[in-house]
Amino acid sequence: MRTLAAGIFAILLVASSAFSADDGIFEGKLKVEADNGSGGEGPAWHPELGLLTSGNGHVNRLDRKGKSTVHRKDAGTNGLLFDAQGRLLACEPKERRVTRTELDGKITVLADKYDGKRFNQPNDLTVDSRGRIYFSDPRYGPTAGKDIVDEQNRIIEGVYRIDPDGKVTRVIGRELERPNGVLVSADDRYLYVADNNNDNVGGARKLYRFDLGKDGSVDLKSKKLLYDWGKGRGPDGVKQDEKGRLYVAGGLNKPNPPAEPADDVKGGIYVLSPEGKLLTFLPVPKDEVTNCAFGGDDLKTLYITGGGSLYSIPTTTPGRVVWPKARQ
Numbered sequence: 001m002r003t004l005a006a007g008i009f010a011i012l013l014v015a016s017s018a019f020s021a022d023d024g025i026f027e028g029k030l031k032v033e034a035d036n037g038s039g040g041e042g043p044a045w046h047p048e049l050g051l052l053t054s055g056n057g058h059v060n061r062l063d064r065k066g067k068s069t070v071h072r073k074d075a076g077t078n079g080l081l082f083d084a085q086g087r088l089l090a091c092e093p094k095e096r097r098v099t100r101t102e103l104d105g106k107i108t109v110l111a112d113k114y115d116g117k118r119f120n121q122p123n124d125l126t127v128d129s130r131g132r133i134y135f136s137d138p139r140y141g142p143t144a145g146k147d148i149v150d151e152q153n154r155i156i157e158g159v160y161r162i163d164p165d166g167k168v169t170r171v172i173g174r175e176l177e178r179p180n181g182v183l184v185s186a187d188d189r190y191l192y193v194a195d196n197n198n199d200n201v202g203g204a205r206k207l208y209r210f211d212l213g214k215d216g217s218v219d220l221k222s223k224k225l226l227y228d229w230g231k232g233r234g235p236d237g238v239k240q241d242e243k244g245r246l247y248v249a250g251g252l253n254k255p256n257p258p259a260e261p262a263d264d265v266k267g268g269i270y271v272l273s274p275e276g277k278l279l280t281f282l283p284v285p286k287d288e289v290t291n292c293a294f295g296g297d298d299l300k301t302l303y304i305t306g307g308g309s310l311y312s313i314p315t316t317t318p319g320r321v322v323w324p325k326a327r328q
Contacts (some may be wrong), residue, residue, distance in 0.1 A: 025245070025271055025280050026302075028314040033303070034060075034068040039310030041237075042080035042124075043303045044088065045295030047324050051303055052088065053310060054078050059090070062310060072101075079124035079237070079291070082323045084131060091135055093121035098135055098162065111135075111160070111168045117147035120157060124237060124291075126191075127322050128184045132216045133162040134171065134191060136179040140199070150174060159193060161216050171218040177204040181238040181248070181291070185274075186320050188212055192226075192246065194235035201258050205234025207248060207276070226276030232265020237291025237305075241317045245279060246272040247302065249289045269304060284311060294319020297327040 033039075033051075040055030050063040052071055059072035059080070076094030083089055088101040089110075096119045097112035110133065112118060125135035138157045139146055146155045150173075159172035159179050172179065172193065181194035191210045197203025206229070211222035226246075229235065233252040240246055251267040252260055267289045269282040286307025293303050299318040304311040318326050 024316060026282055026313055027316055030282070030284065030304075030311050030313045032309060033066065033312050034062055034310040035308075036068060037308040038062070038068050039305040040308055041078045041290045041305055042090075043291060043293035043295070043305055043310070044080040044082055045293055045299075045303070045321065045324075046082060046086070047297070047327070051293075051295055051310070052080055053305060054080060054090075055305070055308060059088075068310075078122070079135070081125055081127065082321075083127055083133075084323050086323050089125055089127070089133060091122035091125055093123060096121060098122050098125065098133065110166070111162050114148060114160065114168055114170060119160075120146050120148065120155065123179075124181045126182045126184045128188045128212070128216065130188075130216070131164050134182050134184060135160055135162070136182050136193070138178045138180055138196075140178075159191075159218075163216070169216075171216070172210070172220070175220050175223065176208065180234075181236050183238040183240060183246075184212065185240065186242075186244070188214075190274075191218055192238050194238055194248065194250075196234035196236060196250075198233055199259050203259070205229035205232060205250075205260075207235045207238070207246075207272070209276075227270070227272055227278070229265050230262060231260065232262035233260045233267070233288065235270075236289070237293075239292050239294060239302075240320045241294070241315065242320050243317050244274045245317070246274065247292050247319075248272060249291050249304070249306070251289065252287050253285065254287055267306065269302070282313065294321055299326040 038055040038060035042054040054077040058070045059075045061071035077090045079091040120139040123136045176195045177197040180196040183192040195204040207226045209224045211219040236249040248270045253267045255263045268284040271279045289306035
């Protein structure tokens, strides 16, 4: 396992040079698509609508001509994702639930409780090839009113699975401190989880990988550390390209002591190999960089949310998405 110092050195080395097609991952320059607060979280690409994001309390839309509008007012969403049928899945931390917007516009609540108790703040979600939904349920902010606790009355910040029949199962509990971004690999073999306990001194700022069973279960003993952000802001949203590389939003340009004092773990997109090797780093100027998603007809545009702004940059490899398929 790499040392933190080696990881930071690699980040600084890459960040000090301009990006070009020679990097083999990004080409062109980072572009601001919207700077109106709409780029808060959860980007998700739709071939007709354009890009949907969470921000300003709404689901926002950046249409294919670059116009930004409100798509669903007062939605209170965070992570967004289209399922295999083109239906919008959403984490709604304000309402403490996970929803699906049907093709006719009707909103279906998929899960809002576990064992009769309300979730903390559903944050991010991912889908496997069988349509099972996995979502994280961290607790950011006040602890009052959080009902899901262990035997010692400690809040459980877990990862849950929603099966197609509606059954909800907790697949990760106190094995992680504060799960945030989640991603199922293309072959359903792995579940990647960003553990970002960013408001506690010494808390986790790590990306882990777990083995997934064919039945959707998580092998907790398979837990593998892929990357550690040390004393900087840890990982948030996670996506993957067709070559299996991981695109992780994380870091801070301005330290946030005492919890995140590091001044050399910069904000941007950390591109890692499936085994956790840092391949390159894309600096993003505004804090906090929260998430990313692939889009465009060829799925070779990476959209990034950070500080309420929405950015884009061309990539050399298409992203892996559940829906839609890339247009040739």
